[in-house]
Every structure is written in C-alpha cells, then in structure tokens.
Amino acid sequence: MNLLKISTSNLKDKPLTSFLSILLMALGIAIISLLLLAGKQIEEKFTRNVAGIDMVVGAKGSPLQLILSSIYQIDAPTGNISMDEANRLTRSPLVKSVIPLSMGDSYQGYRIVGSNQKYLDHFQAEFEQGKVFGEAMEIVAGAKVAKNLGFKIGDTFASQHGFNKEGHAHDAKKFKVVGILKTTNSVLDQVMITPLESVWAVHEDHAVEEEGKGANALKLLEENNDTEPNSIHPTEDSKEITSMLVKFRNPAMGMMMARSINLNSTLQTATPAIEINRLFALMGFGIEALQWIALVIIIVSGLSVFVSLYNSLKERKYEMALMLSMGASRTKLFLLLLLEGLIISIIGFIIGIILSRVGLWLMSENVEQNFHYDFNVLSLLKEEFWLFLGALFIGLLAAAIPSLSIYNINISKTLADE
C-alpha cells in the first residue's frame, strides 16, 4: 500500500475516463513527435543530397522542379538541353566541376540515370560487388535498388520509358548490371547509374521504332524531350542531356554566372539552397498548422484530466476526509491526486511516442513505394525530451488546480454530513 497504488487504483476504477485522457495525451504527443521526426529526417535527406552542388543547369521551367528532379530524383525533369550548349558552360574558369545527368527511363519504378564516374564520386560511392560501368548499356545499381529488385552481377533487363511501371519497354537494348553499390544514405541508393551513351543508344532505336509505327503527333512530341526524332545517328552536337550539376570554385562569383545564363540562353539555372528553402517554407505552413492542432489536443487532454479529477473529487470528498481522519496529511493527499495526473501524462507520452514511430514507419513504407525515399525510424530526438517535460507539466497543472480543494476540506463537517 502506497500512494502510487492508491492513485493507480483510482485510475483503474474509472477506466473510460482514464482511457480518454490518456488517448488525448497520446494523440497530441504522437502528432508533434511525428512532425518532429519526419521534419528532421526530410531535412537531413535534403541537405545530405544537396551537399557539394552549387547550381543545377537544365531546361527552362520551374526551378524547384529542376532541383527536385536532378538532385532528389523525385519529380519529372523539366525537359532536355543540348549537350553542346551545356558544354560551353564547363569551359568557364569559374566552374570547378560539372556532372551531366540524363533521365527519362526507369526499370520497375526505379530511375535510370545517365551520367559518368563523377556522379558516383560525388556521393563517395563504394562498390559492394562488381565494378564501375565501362561502356554503354552497362549499369551500376544503388544499394536499395539492388536489394529490392534482387539484382546480381550479370543480370540484364530492358528499361521502360517514363517513371512508372506501365511505361513502354525498350526491348531492343538490354542493360547489363556490372556493379552494385554500398549504401550511401543518399539518393544514389534509389537509382541505377549508366553512362550517358546508354541513354542515347536506347533512344536512337526507340526513335526509329516510333517513326516506323507512325506514332501520333502527341506521342512524337513527348519523345522529343528525349531525342531528336530525325537524327538517327546523332552527332556530338545534337546530343542532349537533362541537366547538369555544377560546382563553382567561388560560389559568390558563380551566382553572377547563373544570372547571366538565365538571361542570355535557353538554359535555366537553379540554386539548390534557395529552392529547398522555398520548399521548406511552403511545407512550413502545413507543419505549423499540424503543430497547433497537436498542441490543442494536448491541452484538451489536460482539460479532460482536470474535469475528471474535478468531478471525481466531488464524489470522493468523503473519502478524502476519511483518509485525513486516518492520519494522512493534506499535502500527502494533494500528492496522491497529482500522481494521478502524472501517471496519465507518462502513459500518454509513452503511447504517443510508440504511435509516432508506428506512424513514421507506415509513412516511410508508403513514401518508399511511391518515391523510393526511406526514413530511419528508431531515433529518439532531444526535442522529445522537452515534449516529455511539457506533457508532465500539463498533467501536473491539470491535476493541481482541482486538487487544491483538498486544503479546504472540513474533516468533521464532511464526515458528519454523510
């Protein structure tokens, strides 16, 4: 027999009321914690992938779309640019390095990125098995892709046009897996990398095929994004890529170069840092709204503790007087009631944290299926420690206000009245 036992008995004695208070607390905690976790993870992923890239050059369109498609591989590319025009940029003394990218095809929902060795080096990729691609149609698979599709060295497959599984297959040319990468925790895990020449090769045939079939104009127009339909054997000049990742020697000077490109060419430049900040600002509204909702839920949970204690104290007034007559001090009974609020807060917090983990796991499964982006689920944040203190505070406050009436009970009168 001790205070803890009495307060847990009291909570168990009113299971529905206690359940409601705990549920509300858990929901509020779960939402806030989920937002914290997801926000943290998204930010981490976004900043890790953007590291070392000062500018992206691509076709005109939405700069955010250009960043999302070229760096994060999660949106459709803006269109193609001429390799020739792009190459002219690389000759500028301001540019330290460039990585060309060519996207547009996929296999089983995983993107095939045409690039070169530099793209792998950029992410400090290491090989789990095999080696880097040497010639066209050789391909290196990211860790996650290889695992999920069960790739082995030497496997061959035909890519599909577009990024969904329903895209039509480029059956004529098959890719051959020559290397599998170790996990880099970057976008590299989710894609397959092949030399630029492979993408060109696949679409040369493709263009001929399409023409032979007399495809309709719309279809042809779409294909235009990838290759010039008329040039069956494209020269170096007419070759196209999707975008280029640029690193400057001096980022400040680079900004000036970016401005002149935007003004004077058919190309567009986008700065990852700016676009990502813009994206976070857009998401920020939603996150903030959700945080307010969660806060309101937690406060309602506090109110629920308050109301249930307030009501039960009216019923339990005699009980309190009885315990006082049996030698309990008023402070002891006050602590007893505080403990009830505290227990609800603690249980609610624990359930909330578990719920947020389950929620993040579900979200991550869903996001992974749709975007091939994954979240790491089990980390505990230091913000959650503050959340814990906040939950305790609300539980204590909600219990303390009605419990103060303990100090006003007239023992003799209460015992005599009933």
Next chain:
Amino acid sequence: MIATQNLTFAYASDKQFHFPNFSCADRETMLILGKSGNGKTTFLHLMALLLKPTGGKIQINNQEISQFSVSQAADFRAKNVGIIYQKPHFVHSLSVMDNLLLTNYLAGKNQAKKTAQHLAESLGFAEHLSKKTTQLSQGEQQRVSIARALMNNPSVILADEPTSSLDDDNCIKVIELLQKQIQEIGASLVVVTHDQRLKDVFSSCCML
C-alpha cells in the same frame, strides 16, 4: 482509557454545547445516549480530535490532548484512536484488504497483513478480502469498518451509531464483537448512539 471534563464546543455563538464528564478505563465500555441534534457526533468528533473544543479537557492514556495542534492531533488520532462511523465509508477503488492496510500506511506503521487476515476471520469476512467494498452487504461493510478501527491496536475505539442501520440480531452481534475485540487489545470503547436497544447491553451509560 479516555476521560473528559467540562467539555464545551460552539459552532456559532448562539449554539453552545456542554458535554457531560465521563471516564472509561481500558477494556471497559461507555454508552453515550442522546437524541439526534443533541450533539452526539460533535461530542465524538471532539474526542477524536476532529474538532477542537472551546473549553474543557480530554485525556487519553492520561495524556492531555485537547490543546494539540492539527498535525499533532492527526498523528495521535492515527496511532491511538479507532473510529467507526455511522455509515461505513471506504476508499472506493481499493479492495477490502487494501482499505484495512491503508490504516497502517496512513498512520506510518508497518502494514500488518496478518492482523488484517486475523481480524477478517474473527469478524467473519475473510472470504471478501480481495473484493471491492461496494460488493459487500451493509452488515459486512459495518464489520469491515470495525476491523479497520482495530488495525492500529488503538487505546480508544469511538463508534458513532454503529448499530442504527442493523436489525436486532446483527445489532447484538456487532456489539458483542466490539466488546470481544477491545478485551483482546485492551482498549476503551465509547459508543455514541440514539439506539435504545443498546441500553441493556452496556453497564455504564451517560445521557446527553
């Protein structure tokens, strides 16, 4: 033992109570008879130190207790006085056993499960120890509240109308049980009641 001298109390200046002097030695019983409204419960609460008298003296075990502070009174009451209330009230969420042990806990004593078990057997509710108090009948609840008053081996047992809700058979049984228990632990028993049936059972009686 317990004794009172010239005890007075007033809820308001126009309603002054004067209580009779009496003295009750260990293992003895004292019946205080009075109609309702005569201040029976007030007298009992004064003896239990739940109210502070405006004048007069109360001695328990030859110790003058009427001028104790609130916390002194609470401590003294918890250790030396067992109270049986008119209606049996308990901590609703706790089992019968836990309600008995609560008496030890709140008085700061060791929790005597064996004593509780023993009392439950001699008062005839041993099979109900793990039940909630609300599952017991009125008579059973009254016996549990007697056991509760005995848990700390008090020097004085104060009973407020312990028999008013019981039929004749149970009434006699409860009084016999009480008298037997105080013989065992060597306490004084003071019963405050309007129940005329008890007049013949008690040797000493005083009227309010």
